[in-house]
Amino acid sequence: MDATLLTIRPSAPEPIYRQILEQLRRLIAAGQLAPGERLPSVREVAAAHAINPMTVSRAYGLAESEGLLERLRGRGMAVAAQGARTRSQSERLALLEPSLQALARQAQELEMAAEPVLRRLAKLLGE
Amino acid sequence: MSEASSGYLPLLARGLWHSYAQHAALRGVDLQVPQGRVLGLIGRNGAGKSTLIRALLGLLVPNKGYAEVLGEPALQLTDRVKERLAYVPQQPEAFPWLTAEQMLTLLGRFFPHWDAPFAREMLTRWQIPATRPLAKCSPGERQRVELIRGLASRPQVLVLDEPAAALDPVARRDLLREVALRAGEAGCTVLFSTHIVSDLERVASQxxxxxEGRVLLHCDLDDTKERYARLWLPPRHTSAAPVAALSRRAQADGSMTLVIERDSHGEWPLAAQLPGARLDTLALEDLFVEIAA
Structure with a gap:
């Protein structure tokens, strides 16, 4: 994986370490990063985006504790062997949680009832 | 000097007060920067940023208070600390009769860890005129030379006062990359003042x-983004506005905007869940504007 594959938006309200973690979750869940694939080093990511290496380490550390990445013996990180395919439904649902919360919040702000929102969502999901 | 111990503070200010004539520039500032951290000092023009930096480094004798650099009192720094400290002021004025290259060659002799190849490379990369005396260079060029000087000395403490103004986007990115890597890898402690918030968001750890001469907020950058939000309450709910808000503003239509903080359990105040209430995450710049405007 190339460090420039990550998109960093420094001015976004979401902290940079979360942006990196979120992208790793998605890339791994979608199979775009295959098990065993090596990740760019902390330094490469930090230099490519002119961001603090500690921010990158934090994201990698969290991804490791979630079981997404594993630390290689020598140095560096790779996508964990049991990545995307063995994820349970609840784990995959957890990935959607931020988007679902944002949707719920917007629906409340518009003072929408649940029914029409759910109907529309079901349609989008092809049901 | 015990750099390895976790409580070590390369930059420290306690109770700094300073006035110019009638104007109080610093009104009791406490500040600490742990080793290897990048502290972004934000404030509007005239907030006291440059005064604070000068007092922190012993370049100004404050009316009250105390400062330390690398464990030594700021007003009595020894050469040992001075050679590990790099300060880049907003308007450099040193050595106007020398060219950039002459100046860097001269100063390089005084710094034991001087990185001459880096200095040469940056002079080309940042397009500094080779043969022109500094006095004939633009203010932007002179500040770029000073930034090269500061970085080439491989300091343990790097203090940059509004460095971004003199740099084009490419040079700015170069500088931010250097700052980030020096801090993260070499353990350099950085203080970086600016009113351009977006520069800080890449590299700052705090x-x-x-x-107005006071530190209103000092925390981890990631924390700041996750801990504060803007709450908008419709007119019918303004009486439920939480008491503890960092700022509150009544709008012309009777609604209210507040900056609120999560409680110790990570929850937002209850008012955020009222029907019609709107909670928006705040980018750093928004937070700055909401609090300092």
């Missing part, structure tokens, strides 16, 4: 918001 931010301090200086407003």
């Amino acid at each position: 931010i301090a918001l200086l407003h």
Whole structure:
């Protein structure tokens, strides 16, 4: 994986370490990063985006504790062997949680009832 | 000097007060920067940023208070500390009769860890005129030379006062990359003042918001983004506005905007869940504007 594959938006309200973690979750869940694939080093990511290496380490550390990445013996990180395919439904649902919360919040702000929102969502999901 | 111990603070200010004539520039500032951290000092023009930096480094004798650099009193720094400290002021004025290259060659002799190849490379990369004396260079060029000087000395403490103004986007990115890697890898401690918030968001590990001579907020950058939000309450709910808000503003239509903080359990105040209430995450710049405006 190339460090420039990550998109960093420094001015976004979401902290940079979360942006990196979120992208790793998605890339791994979608199979775009295959098990065993090596990740760019902390330094490469930090230099490519002119961001603090500690921010990158934090994201990698969290991804490791979630079981997404594993630390290689020598140095560096790779996508964990049991990545995307063995994820349970609840784990995959957890990935959607931020988007679902944002949707719920917007629906409340518009003072929408649940029914029409759910109907529309079901349609989008092809049901 | 015990750099390895976790409580070590390369930059420290306690109770700094300073006035110019009738104007109080610093009104009791406490500030600490742990080793290897990048502190972004944000404030509007005139908030006291440059005064604070000068007092921190012993370039100004404050009316009250105390400062330390690398464990030594700021007003009595020894050469040992001075050679590990690099300060880049907003308007450099040193050695106007020398060219950039002559100046860097001269100063390089005084710094034991001087990185001459880096200095040469940056002079080309940042397009500094080779044969022109500094006095004939533009203010932007002179500040770029000073930034090269500061970085080439491989300091343990790097203090940059509004460095971004003199740099084009490419040079700015170069500088931010250097700052980030020096801090993260070499353990260099950095203080970086600016009113351009977006520069800080890439590299800062902490931010301090200086407003009217006081530090209003000092915390981890990631924390800042996750801990504060803007709450908008429709007119019918303004009486439920939480008491503890960092700022509150009544709008012309009777609604209210507040900056609120999560409680110790990570929850937002209850008012955020009222029907019609709107909670928006705040980027750093928004937070700055909401609090300092």
